[in-house]
Amino acid sequence: MKREQFSSSLGFVLAAAGSAVGIGNLVAFPVMASKNGGAAFLIMYTFFVFFICLPVMLAEMSLGRHTRKNPLGAYTEIGQNRAWRTVGWMSVITPFMIGVFYLVITVWIFGYLGKSVMGQLNELAAAGSFGNFINSNELFVYMAIVIGLTFAILQGGVKQGIEKAARVLMPMLFVMLIALVIYVFTLDNAMLGVKFFLIPEFDKLTGKVLNGALAQAFFSLSLAMGILITYGSYIQKNNNIVHAGKMVAGLSVLVACCSGLLILPAVFSFNPDIQLSTLSESSISMIFTFLPKIFLAMQADIGYFGASFIAAFFFLLVFFAALTSLVSIIEVPVCSLMDQKGVSRRTALFSLGAAMIALAVICALSFGRVEVFSNLLSYGGINKSFFDVVYDIFYETILPLNGFLLCLFVIYRWKKHNLDAEISQGNSTFAGSLLQKYVNFSLGTFIPLILAVIFVNTVSTIFFGQNLLF
């Protein structure tokens, strides 16, 4: 069977941007930036995106397009030994498991969307509402709908499913985001938030903050999850990988910036005297506890109906972003199963879907409902739920490890000249360019080094309660 392909470079860019733009850009980024130096954080983040993440991105896309395979297939074909095959397995299991917790968060967002549409804003803004919601039976109804939607998109395949969804959802997302930014700018005191976001405070950039910014950039571009290898395997040979990669990175930063201009003005118009240090670090509490309060407060101006409308509009925006990310991450194991076992898309979707639903249900029950899942393990001096364990192991720990191994694999196993040859197809100016030298050098030296340091420090911090660096 001929491998499916994106219809054009734009098709790939939208799909990959769909993957990149997610809860990370829309919520985690503004929260981090506001607490850690505003524009100074933004500058460092942008620097990391282009100087550290972009080379990794190009490497993943090239590896996929060259082998025309999923991560497991690509590592097996080029690696030619058990060790690299194991790394291939890690690059398929990691997105599967990250998919599980991302699915649960997407379900929460969808639930908040549903409740805002039904006019239950009062309830959403009430204390304790989030905790009640994530432990309610209603959650499973929302979960069934999100799973149904995700699988319907994936069943459509590359062109008719993934690309089509991205072509519809991404432009809508951009328009909605801009519309919301314009709206919050009209609110009282919005400019205080803009000022806060745009005035750089370089002294806030500690080692810890820089580490966080890099991790955020890495996660946000969907690196080391096998996604760009998989999507790369659907890119046409005459498309320009460098150009497409820069577009995806640029769009991701742009969306992150716009959401800073959305969230911070909203926060300041709600409370001009707010001390940002009192805001919680977590994007979860930002979306699900703090923002609903802001939406409810808007009713003084625009009435309950207007406030519910704005809330629904916002949650729909975040839901679109999360859905396209969820699709991309589940496509990795789906594509792997299809390639490696020769099964149909439908069979792959159903078998992986069943496993994923089982794990997502366990996650959903691990917030106090079922004791064994809620207090699964204890390490680093903290009791962890099943959800926490999945997050700590696959997102925090294995992601930088996968990134580190990917750099070594591409440069020292696949070899620089093969990488260069693949990127040069569709890009006649790459060979001999400064970019080529930079990509080759960085991927073989300091990028894997940085990722290795992050990996070691994360293991030590999370599992042994000892931060070696800060």
Ligand code: PHE
């Ligand atoms: N880029 C996504 C974000 O910013 C992260 C992600 C991508 C998560 C794909 C899961 C799957 O939220």
